[in-house]
Amino acid sequence: MNKQKAIFNYALRLGDNSLVLGHRLAELCSKGPILEEDLALTNMALDHIGRAQAFLGYAAQVEGKNKTADDLAYKRAERSFYNNLIMELPDKDFAATIARQLLVSSFEYFLYTELMKSKDETIAAISAKAVKEVRYHLAHSSDWTCRLGEGTAVSHEKMQNALNDLWMFTGELFEMNDADAILIKEGIAIDLNSIKQQWLEHVNGVILEATLTLPSSDFMQTGSRKGIHTEYLGHILSEMQYLQRAYPTAQW
Amino acid sequence: MVTKKFTREDIFKLLSFIPDPEIPVVSIKEMGMLRDVILSDEGCEVIITPTYTGCPAMGMIEDDIKRTLSENGVPSVKVKLVYAPAWTTDWMSLEAKDKMRKYGIAPPMSSACTKLTAYGKHEFIKCPHCNSTNTELISMFGSTACKALYKCEHCKEPFEYFKCH
Numbered sequence: 528m529n530k531q532k533a534i535f536n537y538a539l540r541l542g543d544n545s546l547v548l549g550h551r552l553a554e555l556c557s558k559g560p561i562l563e564e565d566l567a568l569t570n571m572a573l574d575h576i577g578r579a580q581a582f583l584g585y586a587a588q589v590e591g592k593n594k595t596a597d598d599l600a601y602k603r604a605e606r607s608f609y610n611n612l613i614m615e616l617p618d619k620d621f622a623a624t625i626a627r628q629l630l631v632s633s634f635e636y637f638l639y640t641e642l643m644k645s646k647d648e649t650i651a652a653i654s655a656k657a658v659k660e661v662r663y664h665l666a667h668s669s670d671w672t673c674r675l676g677e678g679t680a681v682s683h684e685k686m687q688n689a690l691n692d693l694w695m696f697t698g699e700l701f702e703m704n705d706a707d708a709i710l711i712k713e714g715i716a717i718d719l720n721s722i723k724q725q726w727l728e729h730v731n732g733v734i735l736e737a738t739l740t741l742p743s744s745d746f747m748q749t750g751s752r753k754g755i756h757t758e759y760l761g762h763i764l765s766e767m768q769y770l771q772r773a774y775p776t777a778q779w
Numbered sequence: 780m781v782t783k784k785f786t787r788e789d790i791f792k793l794l795s796f797i798p799d800p801e802i803p804v805v806s807i808k809e810m811g812m813l814r815d816v817i818l819s820d821e822g823c824e825v826i827i828t829p830t831y832t833g834c835p836a837m838g839m840i841e842d843d844i845k846r847t848l849s850e851n852g853v854p855s856v857k858v859k860l861v862y863a864p865a866w867t868t869d870w871m872s873l874e875a876k877d878k879m880r881k882y883g884i885a886p887p888m889s890s891a892c893t894k895l896t897a898y899g900k901h902e903f904i905k906c907p908h909c910n911s912t913n914t915e916l917i918s919m920f921g922s923t924a925c926k927a928l929y930k931c932e933h934c935k936e937p938f939e940y941f942k943c944h
Contacts, residue, residue: 563918563928570920577833581862652863656832659865659944667919 528705530713534647535589536609536706537716539599540752541650542582543610546600547760548631549575550767551618560621567667568624574660581653601771605761606754613696615760619689622675622682626689628668633729634700635661637722646714669733676737683738690734691742698747700726785853790816790823793851797843800836801923804882807840811870814861822855823848828866830944831924868944879941880907885929887943904940906931914938 528536552572559565583596613631618624639661642654675686701719703711710716731741750756770777794816795808807813807827815826825844829837841858848856868887876886885907903912911933918928926939 563920566918566922567920570924573833573835573924574831575833577829577831581832648863652861652865653832655865656829656862660831663919663942670919 528709530709531589531591533706533709534650534715535586536704537710538582538586538589538650540609540706541653542579542586542596542599543608544614545575545582546579547608547610547763548614549573549579550763551614551616555618555624564621571628571664571667574657574664578653578657578660581656585649585653597771601768605756605764608756608760608764609751609754610760611696611699611751612748612757613693613699615757615763616693616696617759619692620685622685622689623692625668625671625675626686626693628664629672629733630690630693630697630730631700632661632665632668633726633733634697634722636665637725637729638717638719641717641722645716647710650715672733672739673737676734676739686737687739690739691744694742694744695746695748699749699751702749702752704752785818785823787816787818790818790825790848790853793847793853794825794844797840797847800839800843801925802879802882802884804878805871805875807843809872809875809878811866811868812840822857823853824857824859826859826861828861828864830866832862834924866944868941883907883938884926885938885940887941889943904929906934906936907938908936909934 549572552568552575555565555568556572557565559568579600580596583599587594587596587599613627616623616627618627636658639654639658643651643658645651645654672686675682677683701723703719707716707719711718734741791808791813794813795806797807799805799807799810799812802810810830812827812830813825814828817824817826825848827837827840827844837860841860844858845856869889871887879886885904888904904914905912906914906929909931911931913932914929915932916927917930917937921928921939925941925944927942928937929940930937
């Protein structure tokens with residue numbers, strides 16, 4: 528793998544993570560438990576889709592095959608998507624949504640803070656923009672984790688169950704492949720191991736404050752770095768890509 | 780070349796009348812979204828930056844720039860979107876913040892107020908209607924990516940706060 532291909536893969540992974548999570552959050556439009564949360568979840572969806580557009584646009588440019596961000600979002604099959612599995616899981620209930628947001632926003636916060644120093648100007652610029660938005664998302668999910676954890680016996684139990692269910696998908700956030708190895712040497716990507724401790728401490732801090740318990744299971748799911756996904760991604764894509772697949776040149 | 784007739788300042792002046800589609804009392808220049816104008820033999824390139832990465836107003840702003848300049852006889856206009864340096868509410872002029880307040884939106888405080896754990900409730904946001912600081916956060920997120928919802932305990936009016944960013 529050469530440097531150009533590595534940057535393409537890396538930008539694609541960052542873009543896919545934002546796109547798939549953005550889609551999941553957008554699905555909650557009009558389904559929020561209260562009006563304020565409907566606004567919050569859709570606003571965060573918008574930030575993720577905006578970031579996906581930026582990263583996929585850059586991936587398309589680096590690939591040099593005259594494609595656009597839309598081509599990459601709408602014309603790839605699931606085996607060519609590299610988002611972490613946690614992004615594609617369905618939202619079972621509001622606790623699951625908040626648990627995922629807490630785990631992912633914390634990760635994104637430390638990831639983009641480090642990537643602001645990337646020697647790739649475009650990745651650094653998008654990251655500097657992202658980190659401001661993610662900081663706000665993290666405040667939101669930390670606040671809600673505490674509210675649900677310290678709320679009623681039912682909300683506490685649901686929040687704890689949601690964290691337990693999602694825990695096995697957190698290992699994958701820190702997995703690296705050949706693209707990372709090449710780009711870390713160039714000062715473009717970061718060694719994800721370097722932010723793992725910070726992430727764990729932050730997540731643990733919020734969980735303790737919320738009177739919840741950090742899950743202790745060691746088993747971790749894996750697959751997305753090779754394009755292997757849960758059954759849920761195909762369903763997301765069938766909805767997201769329907770229009771472009773059915774009417775390939777459609778514009779509006 | 781026709782572009783020779785226009786200076787960079789002329790173009791800036793033309794563009795300074797384009798309103799923000801979501802807060803029409805302030806212009807894209809006052810908001811700090813209009814970053815630069817580059818004139819060359821090939822034409823005119825306008826550099827803009829989004830407030831938030833997913834800001835849905837960017838398409839409309841791009842169209843407005845192209846239309847305004849072509850109506851005024853500026854040929855070959857290109858609009859380029861850049862992400863760096865990242866937009867901050869600190870770029871907003873004092874005049875813009877004042878116009879925003881009169882329009883009923885509490886303007887952003889300094890970006891130094893955005894910390895990892897601090898949000899809404901720790902800030903003292905002034906009510907744009909009665910200037911009271913006895914206000915309370917209703918929702919961290921509002922009708923657009925850049926705003927949060929507050930209510931004033933003094934005059935009992937709800938209002939929007941333009942988040943510092």
